Amino acid sequence: MAIVLTMPCRAAKRGVKLTAGLAHLQPEGRAALGTQRCTAASASAFESPAVLVAAYRHRAARLAFAMTDLVDAGVASGKTETDARNSVGIELVRASMAHCMLIVLDRFVSGVAKTPAGSAEHTVLTKLLKLFALFYLEQDLGEFMEDGYLSPQQAAWTRQGVRRLLKELVDNALGLVDAFDFTDHSLNSSLGRYDGNW
Numbered sequence: 001m002a003i004v005l006t007m008p009c010r011a012a013k014r015g016v017k018l019t020a021g022l023a024h025l026q027p028e029g030r031a032a033l034g035t036q037r038c039t040a041a042s043a044s045a046f047e048s049p050a051v052l053v054a055a056y057r058h059r060a061a062r063l064a065f066a067m068t069d070l071v072d073a074g075v076a077s078g079k080t081e082t083d084a085r086n087s088v089g090i091e092l093v094r095a096s097m098a099h100c101m102l103i104v105l106d107r108f109v110s111g112v113a114k115t116p117a118g119s120a121e122h123t124v125l126t127k128l129l130k131l132f133a134l135f136y137l138e139q140d141l142g143e144f145m146e147d148g149y150l151s152p153q154q155a156a157w158t159r160q161g162v163r164r165l166l167k168e169l170v171d172n173a174l175g176l177v178d179a180f181d182f183t184d185h186s187l188n189s190s191l192g193r194y195d196g197n198w
Contacts, residue, residue, distance in 0.1 A: 009067075010072070036058055037151075040154060049109045053109060098143065111125075131161075135162050
């Protein structure tokens, strides 16, 4: 994954325009990373899929460029490319995970957008999408806040949103488990029992 991320980051540093899948690593994006802030002014605005994807995109780009800078500094100090990459293993894992989570969230948003707007499926999947994004944002909250992209108030909205969405989705839990066809064994729970009983 280091090569997958360092190559486009280096190309962006040289001013090369990147393909759509790596748009968050564009040269102009790198220049703006230090000043970008989440603009959501309310909890409901913060839960917008576009706002959540933008937050994940910002984090993925920032961590990828930071990791690439460390690799480049290692190479400049005389290390081989491989040794330089190996010396920043923790940063590499963080950048890789951030990039993967951005892709998953982006695909989730695209999938939900294909369901008929206003349908029961769209409503439940939109809540599930928000819960997914907020839950994993909360898990890595420091990475979203350390450069000031998210404010303390937005961090609080993250936690509040997770709690609220869990309550809102509890009535749909059995249907969601059945829809994803999780086995009782994989869940280690009776929640998804095939007889439909709790």
